[in-house]
Every structure is written in C-alpha cells, then in structure tokens.
Amino acid sequence: MKLSEHKIVEKKAEILTAAQVCFVEKGFHNTTINDICRESGMSAGNIYRYFDSKEMIIEAFAMEELQWMTTAIKDLPSSPDMLQAIVDTAFWTAATLMREGRPELNAELFAEAGRNPRISAIYSKFNRQLITEICLALEEIENNGLLVLRHERQSIAMLIISLVDGLVLNQIINTDLDIMTMRPVIETMVTSLFAKPAEDR
C-alpha cells in the first residue's frame, strides 16, 4: 500500500528528529547513518528511501532549524510599544535557542555554512528574510514618530541578530552564562539604538 504524501512527510520528520539528536552530540560529520538508524529504529536501506543521501538529511535539517527562527520573528507583534516588542522578541529568541542542544546545532550550522555552499545559500536566504522582517518593524517605529533610529535600519537589524547569535554560541563554552541575568543588559544595549525625537543624535 503506497504511503500517502502526508505519511511520507511524517516519516521524514521522524528521521530528522532522530538525526537532530545525533547531530547535537556528534555533529554532522561524526554522525553515521547507523547512528540515525539506531536512534530512529529504522534500517539504513529504509532511510535511503526517504532521503537520497546523508547530505540531503543535513540540508533538510538545516532548512527546518532555520525556518523555525524566521517564523519565530514573523509574529513580531505590532504592539503600540514596538521597541519593547523588539527587545522581548530578541530576548525570547535567545532564550529559546539556548535550550536543549540548540547552541550546538547553531554552531554546527555556522561551521557547515562556512564550507558547504548549499548550506550557506540556505542560511543566507533565511538571514535576509530575518533582516527584512526586523527592518519592517524598525520602519514602523520610525513612522509612529515616538522614537528616532540612531543608525541605519540594516545596521541595527544586523547588530541585534549578531548579539543574539553571539549569546547563543557563547553558551556552549560558558555553561553558566545565564540568559535571564543578561536581560537588563540586552535591554540597555538594544534601547540605546533609539533616541527621543527631540535629542536625536
């Protein structure tokens, strides 16, 4: 009996979940197909029915992981206090990315992007989306006139993204880096990028 499209997606997801567990502890390249077999309870041959190669598993995984990040931003609420919304989202994103082996996966993705053009392309695409999204939010801030941006929208967006990425990755080597206690500092730094219309620069 042929599997429905839906069931196929489910199977793939199952494999990717197993792969993720392996990737966290061994990284992309030290994870073997057999590791993924063990973790998913599937045979090697069967995994190859759903993915053409190990490479494709890594790619699909990267897509999924990065997709997560952009959807997280997508519902950046269009609240009256847009600045607070940005700070909250940045903080929440960092906090979420710091749980459950996520920092390790992020490091793996950066490293892979550095040498694998396909992963790099995927990452770039999502990153551009992310920047665009943040810029839109910044535009909204400018338009409502309560605050002035002290720098270019693009630059501000990149800096916020970098700050979050940096915090997440540093968690790997500094396990007692507690994001909660960082909140006030993050708030100060992000807020400093804006000024009241009167004072300007």
Added chain:
Amino acid sequence: MKLSEHKIVEKKAEILTAAQVCFVEKGFHNTTINDICRESGMSAGNIYRYFDSKEMIIEAFAMEELQWMTTAIKDLPSSPDMLQAIVDTAFWTAATLMREGRPELNAELFAEAGRNPRISAIYSKFNRQLITEICLALEEIENNGLLVLRHERQSIAMLIISLVDGLVLNQIINTDLDIMTMRPVIETMVTSLFAKPAEDR
C-alpha cells in the same frame, strides 16, 4: 642529526600553518592527513613524528588560535579614556577576526567545542581569561570615577564578547556585512553600558 627543540617547534608550526589552510576550506573533519601532506609538502609518516594524531593537530591549532585572542586583549591600553579603549579594542578584534577565513575557523571551533570536551576545556579556559581581563578594565573605569557601570562587570564583559563573536560569525553567511559601517552602532551599544555618575540608573 637530532633536531633542536627550536627546530621542532618550527616544524610543528609549519604543519599547523598548512592545517589551517585546509581547515578553512574543509573544516576539521573533512580535512584528511593527506590534505595536510599536500599543503605542507611533508609525508604522512613525517607528520606523525610531530603530532601523535589528527586529534592533536586540531587541539594544537585551537590553542594557537585562541591564544591569539587573549594576547590581543592583554595589551588593552590603560589609557585615560578607558571606555574608548574598550570600544576600540572590541572593534579592532572583530575587524581582525573577520579577515582571511578566520570566521570559518571560529565557527569550526565553536562547533568542535560543542562535542569535544578537550576543545571545550581549552576554549573555556581562554574565555575565562578574556572575561577577567575585560573585568579588570571595567574596574579601572569604575575606580577613576568618571563613569558608572550600569550593570554587573561580568555581564557587561560577556555581552561585549558575544557581540564580537556574533558579528564575526555572521560574516560567514552575510558576506556583505561590512564591519567598518558597523562601527558607530557598536560604539553606541557599548557606550550605553555606562552612565555619568550624576544620572546613574
């Protein structure tokens, strides 16, 4: 004729330089000993006279790369304008780490630290040194009384480090990220962590 201690160090350095070239383009795990042979013009057997294993080459390389970072900070000048010195050093460090395949190597190091306890230990050690060094500079700022820290010393140090790391790594996936145009934003963010004594918080 036995090689002098000095010559041995030189040989090792030669191998590490070749390894670095390979690591940039293929990462630690896709680099083979033969790649390093080709790049260094040495035979496999000979390389094993200087390093016990590929693992040890990676470790030695990590040491060297991280050492660089701490020495860069070590001569954080004890200038009258300590705040400016910190901003300058952060900026200069980021700018330097963004050249010549360094972002790729940094990503590789983070990824490796996430799964290899020996690399993680090395990285943690250097990171602690870095934080200590920055905290000392912050203490000096507090002592001379011209500025007040708006947050804990440790937190400020970690945030600055994270910001720099994040910028460096984002360079990998955003090749038109130009650190020069980021300078004013970095300056704003770092400066925001301090206040004049009068206003305080």
Added chain:
DNA sequence: TCATTATGAATGATCATTCATTCATGATAT
C-alpha cells in the same frame, strides 16, 4: 497475489595510522 515498504548484509571507497625502507648529514677513522 502483487505492489510497496522495510531489512541488513555486502560492497567499495575513504582515511587515519603504521612501518619497512631510504635519505641526509655529521662524526670518526684512515
């Protein structure tokens, strides 16, 4: 029964590591 899914041993490639051998150079003896 037959179409499809699943298995897992077999295949072939790649690699880290080893080791028998060669090479280079300085010391020693004539």
Added chain:
DNA sequence: ATATCATGAATGAATGATCATTCATAATGA
C-alpha cells in the same frame, strides 16, 4: 681529504577500520 659509519629524519605503500550506499530478500497488507 676521503671513505665509512651511525643516527635520526623523511617517505609512501600497506593495513585495518569505518562508513555511505546498494541490493537481494523478506515482511506487510489490501
């Protein structure tokens, strides 16, 4: 000065392990 030796440096083919991938076969179920 020349020939011989000794020592450690360097080579690169061979070894053995590990893996991604394939495929002949079995299970499943409509």
